[in-house]
């Protein structure tokens with residue numbers, strides 16, 4: 112077990128369920144987020160990742176199950192993308208102030224933390240993909256969060272920039288000791304920069320330390336990854352099928368069936 116997991120949890124979900132009308136989007140989700148630990152949420156499109164994040168942010172309430180969080184927990188949230196009216200002139204400085212009432216010195220310090228110290232006076236509309244992600248990260252950090260929640264933090268960034276961003280997130284975790292929850296579609300890069308992986312497809316399919324799961328032959332079978340293939344193209348082999356509501360139905364004939372084989376999804 113990773114040393115970070117010895118920390119007390121920041122947030123603990125126990126058998127959380129959530130429906131949108133008849134769509135049972137989250138089914139009996141139990142997981143924990145820990146101080147100093149980077150947890151990555153992966154799963155196919157429509158699996159409920161963003162919905163789970165919205166629950167954790169307190170924007171949605173579960174239909175059943177409990178979400179416990181440490182008292183006075185501060186969460187810094189980096190959204191997937193922001194719709195900003197391009198006709199509305201907005202510098203990075205003004206944009207950062209929309210999140211938190213903060214001094215110029217605080218803004219400079221946090222921009223320097225994310226390697227974007229020269230951007231303060233720039234228009235938000237003229238930033239590159241990587242610069243925008245750094246500014247969004249800086250904005251989330253201004254709250255001095257105990258938990259940083261990042262929804263696809265490397266979206267719109269080239270491969271070198273993605274690696275840099277993941278390294279930056281690891282460094283921020285090391286320096287601040289905060290917990291990190293991120294949604295990612297890039298399984299390969301995520302494996303190198305995360306402590307804990309939770310794969311959901313409405314329910315938790317599998318979870319664990321990436322070194323443990325990648326050393327397990329059932330992992331390759333489960334995720335269908337080879338070499339540097341990415342999550343976007345992986346074929347998600349299950350040990351079960353899903354009905355139209357997404358409920359897991361074991362396939363009795365399959366050797367992926369948990370009754371027939373230990374471990375796996």
Ligand SMILES: Nc1ncnc2c1ncn2[C@@H]1O[C@H](COP(=O)(O)OP(=O)(O)OP(=O)(O)O)[C@@H](O)[C@H]1O
Nearest residue numbers: 131132134136154155156157158159160161162163
């Ligand atoms: N506010 C809502 N009202 C009704 N249905 C919703 C709502 N939000 C999400 N859904 C549905 O819940 C399911 C899960 O959506 P969610 O955005 O959580 O998936 P995701 O795993 O984040 O997907 P992606 O990887 O494509 O971003 C989808 O079927 C979606 O249509």
